[in-house]
Amino acid sequence: MARTQGSYSGTTGPRVRKAAQKLFARNGYATVSMRQIAADVGVQAGALYNYTPDKQTLLFDLMKQHMDELLAARAAQDVAQVPLAALEGFTRFHIRFHLDRPDAVFIAYMELRNLTEPHFEQLEQLRATYEGELMAILSAGQVAGVFDLRDIKVASRAVIAMLTGVTTWYRDSGALSREDVEEIYWQMVRKAVAAT
């Protein structure tokens, strides 16, 4: 977290987090050294400790910020009353948000085991909160009879896993547009949960 408001802290602090995010995503938290991050920013290693008490906190702050942004962006969305429309909104939102932040997403899924226990627990609760958003939609549709699911929690995890998987292969330089991808996944999600 930025703790100083000096003229440099406004610029070096964010650059440290940006460099750490890029390098952690590319090479893994445990593999990246503080010296590598410093070199990427263009300072010496000691200077990093003006912006984070230690490496572990730097990782946690990145992951926490990502989840906070995810929940804030979701909260800013209108959620349709009709379950099918609400599900479409969630699906498209999830794909867009994740494709916009490949590095943060990668870290969020890969580096959980490098967190200390209290840090892990905090993030797990945020993840569960997000999962709850989808579960609420699926429950409403189940009650209304438009969805047919044996287990709401398993279904929500299955859908989220499917959607998040898009980040492992999608490239803007590829043949499919983001709109194409949204549409393809949405049709699969729609059918997967539908009552027949």
Place this chain on the structure above:
Amino acid sequence: MARTQGSYSGTTGPRVRKAAQKLFARNGYATVSMRQIAADVGVQAGALYNYTPDKQTLLFDLMKQHMDELLAARAAQDVAQVPLAALEGFTRFHIRFHLDRPDAVFIAYMELRNLTEPHFEQLEQLRATYEGELMAILSAGQVAGVFDLRDIKVASRAVIAMLTGVTTWYRDSGALSREDVEEIYWQMVRKAVAAT
């Protein structure tokens, strides 16, 4: 006791790989030291180098063996002629195989970036081969008119991501049996790809 030469090699080698697999899955390749692996096996660190030229090769061998086993197990399966039955077979096979090997699966997905380029390329080809198995089934169903998919490759990746996600939450101690889980996922996969 007879001479020890040879008599340990048949047992220490596998124990090294087992310990490495467990520790890599739990703590991550980069975090685990050769000394930790050695301690888990019950030898000194130097002794490990009788069984692997270096740490990187130890990781690669684990991942390669996992993919070889996956393809061999799949090849040993009967593949139904009817696309719907073939898809059900693939789905249940994938879930069973992955739930049986949580550590190997975890490593296979998390440690790809810790491989050198030629090692990575080898595994990527094996992964693509496995993906091709599902693509062939989906293509056959598409041609037969029983599946309706906009993009076979994207669909196969979506299905595999959804199914593999089961390993992140399923525990034998939980409320659902493996048969329950297979059934829940199968119903979602079946509907997701179906022509309406």
Place this chain on the structure above:
DNA sequence: GTCTATAATTAGATAGAC
């Protein structure tokens, strides 16, 4: 085959000059 000992390198983090 395994041990002890060690070489060579690198890590995270801190102290104090400027």
Place this chain on the structure above:
DNA sequence: GTCTATCTAATTATAGAC
């Protein structure tokens, strides 16, 4: 705020005794 210098500890891998 950043730098240089440094401390302490840990790392991979190897050499040679047994």
